[in-house]
């Protein structure tokens with residue numbers, strides 16, 4: 001991998017993407033969950049408790065993050081999303097009701113995409129420029145759709161350690177399941193489920209990867225969900241991870257829109 005020079009001569013970029021899925025995560029897995037208030041309450045914890053706690057944590061670090069919000073969640077919790085926007089964080093597109101796009105139904109994908117975008121625009125007064133698909137699932141229609149609607153970046157693919165530019169100019173900001181809280185913390189009573197990991201082990205996994213990326217000069221693009229990371233013990237772990245990461249010299253911390261903009265300008 002060739003050495004990357006990040007903004008201000010930094011050797012590593014760090015971003016936090018916060019997927020505010022709320023109940024839509026559970027509704028998209030099984031529409032029957034609409035009749036299971038207990039299941040839905042796991043999702044509601046995100047916008048209700050997790051987001052305010054995360055906003056406080058970000059203020060302590062004077063850090064700006066990218067919140068990916070499904071349009072349906074923006075409609076259910078306009079005050080929460082408006083507050084995120086007002087505090088200077090980026091609000092990105094995350095589908096309408098957290099649906100996984102079906103490659104055999106491109107019209108449905110487009111309709112949900114437009115519905116999600118309109119809902120975010122109504123709440124924040126701004127069009128999103130970044131897209132993260134639910135569960136990072138894309139179809140052959142997704143990237144063309146982003147280009148047609150003037151998006152600056154996608155943050156969905158897993159084939160690099162640093163950003164790259166797709167044909168026709170869309171920037172990709174790669175992700176990885178390793179740097180996502182869901183595989184470690186997402187538990188459900190119905191199969192398939194996973195065991196719940198202690199936060200201490202997740203801290204270890206994330207910092208191991210940070211040290212590796214710092215050595216190579218990549219992009220530490222961490223993904224969390226307020227309904228999972230928003231538990232008090234896990235928030236303390238996230239705080240420790242951010243403190244460690246920010247204690248390194250030459251680290252550039254930025255929301256994804258800024259990373260995409262920098263990458264595009266630096267590579268044109």
Ligand SMILES: [Zn+2]
Nearest residue numbers: 019021134135
């Ligand atoms: Zn999501």
